[in-house]
Amino acid sequence: MSTVVSSPVASSPGSISPPALYKFSVEQYHDMIRKGILKSGEPFELIEGILVKKMTVNLPHIHATHRLMDLFVRGLPISYVVFVQSPVTTPDSEPEPDIAVVRGDRSQFLAQGRKPGPEDTELLIEVAESSLAFDRTTKLGIYARAGIKEYWIVDVVNRRVGVYSGPTGPANVPTYQYRTEFVPGQEIPVMLDGQEAIRVKVAELFL
Numbered sequence: 001m002s003t004v005v006s007s008p009v010a011s012s013p014g015s016i017s018p019p020a021l022y023k024f025s026v027e028q029y030h031d032m033i034r035k036g037i038l039k040s041g042e043p044f045e046l047i048e049g050i051l052v053k054k055m056t057v058n059l060p061h062i063h064a065t066h067r068l069m070d071l072f073v074r075g076l077p078i079s080y081v082v083f084v085q086s087p088v089t090t091p092d093s094e095p096e097p098d099i100a101v102v103r104g105d106r107s108q109f110l111a112q113g114r115k116p117g118p119e120d121t122e123l124l125i126e127v128a129e130s131s132l133a134f135d136r137t138t139k140l141g142i143y144a145r146a147g148i149k150e151y152w153i154v155d156v157v158n159r160r161v162g163v164y165s166g167p168t169g170p171a172n173v174p175t176y177q178y179r180t181e182f183v184p185g186q187e188i189p190v191m192l193d194g195q196e197a198i199r200v201k202v203a204e205l206f207l
Contacts, residue, residue, distance in 0.1 A: 023049030026094055045087070046094040047138060054096065055131060060156040064127045064205045065098045068154070072101060072190075075198035080122065081105050088124065089115045090146035095139060098154075099125035101192075118146040122192055125152040132157065140164065145174035152188075159184060159206045 029046045032038045043054040072082045083100040101123040102116045126135040135153050143151045144167040151164040166177030182188050184203035189196045
């Protein structure tokens with residue numbers, strides 16, 4: 001759940017065009033954190049080379065995120081771990097989804113000196129309030145291009161969950177081939193290693 005810090009403004013006739021935004025590589029972003037230019041834990045994430053400020057979350061967002069965390073921590077196989085609002089590294093971005101279901105364990109990534117990447121990740125979830133359009137476009141494109149297998153958008157305003165699967169990978173307009181929408185009264189199956197691990201009751205995600 002994020003908001004772009006700044007964006008180009010269309011120039012009117014006779015006006016001076018604004019300077020172009022500088023884009024950072026993932027390695028430059030990591031280097032700024034290592035050198036203390038950006039403090040670890042600051043409310044920013046790298047989105048397609050641009051630093052994006054994460055938005056303040058409200059109670060519906062907190063409830064949905066914590067409910068998902070509780071369900072996954074209790075129900076997932078021991079070969080998977082749940083990351084909450086933590087970075088996932090892709091070739092051009094380092095978003096911090098609300099929930100990431102990752103194959104492996106935390107000590108593995110610590111020993112390897114890296115954060116989870118698309119090859120480790122089974123499912124990413126964004127809980128959306130005012131960020132819904134951003135999560136459906138920019139975030140969706142980043143995750144599809146990186147090959148994230150499944151992506152959920154939990155829309156706490158309209159009380160529904162969009163489940164996206166079949167990422168195209170790198171493409172002119174990366175996207176997901178399939179989208180299924182779930183509403184209260186329905187359950188979402190979570191498939192891992194070809195088997196259903198748990199089911200999430202949509203109604204439980206909303207206040």
